[in-house]
Amino acid sequence: MIKKLTTLDHEQVMKFLMDEPSLNLFIIGDIEAFGYDCDFQDIWGDFAETGELRGVLLRYYHSYIPYGKDNFDLNGFVDILTRDPEFKLSGIERIIDRFEEAIEGDLGRKQVTYFCECRKAQFKGESANLSSVKKANLEDIDRILELRTKIQEFVPNPHAKEMMIKGMEIGKARTYYIDAEGEMVASASTTAENSISAMIVGVCTAPEHRKQGYASLVMEKLMADILEEGKTLCLFYDNPEAGRIYKRLGFEDIGKWTMYR
Structure with missing residues (x-):
């Protein structure tokens, strides 16, 4: 029933x-x-x-x-x-x-990705100085969405701004980012945060600023803060290169996730 x-x-x-x-x-x-x-x-x-x-x-x-x-x-x-x-x-x-x-x-459109998780004991952060990474607030949302429009792999979501605002306001989501010369060049977000876990989404670097380690710095700061709260971190990936980066930080595959868009 x-x-x-x-x-x-x-x-x-x-x-x-x-x-x-x-x-x-x-x-x-x-x-x-x-x-x-x-x-x-x-x-x-x-x-x-x-x-x-x-x-x-x-x-x-x-x-x-x-x-x-x-x-x-x-x-x-x-x-x-x-x-x-x-x-x-x-x-x-x-x-x-x-x-x-x-x-x-x-x-x-079907997409099958790997689903992985990282707990505090698995975290392998390496950067001593993460001071360049900032935590976004509501005033930064338009800049975050503008950065995402530059990423070819991202599928536009007509509800994205509404969902980000709601997520930040109720503590269900957060975003960290790096600026370079006044421009947001990399960011990573969480969604579906709850009492035990959080999903990392929207990890990206502007195409013209790649290969400089920006995304790794943003990820490390985000991971360090959330794992310190006692939560488990999860994320999807289908790009083998991205998978290697995530596993270097301590993520382990636990299954596969299918999405239709």
């Missing part, structure tokens, strides 16, 4: 998601940040007849993330998300593979 979840289900939901806390950080983070009763987010749960929770489906705007055990109601979740003509699907590769088989039609 599938039903929309409420605060009354919270304890059971969080226990269920903690089976794989890093891989579920988006769902955990959005529940902690926005709860069960807001216009841009919904959470559904699939329950067995015994009352055991078997699956969860999160809607955040038009983005949907499913998670579940082997026996969750796949077709029931497919019916929910396909009612949204703008739905975009992402999640753990082994789960999204099942949705691909069940959904007819074009899901969009």
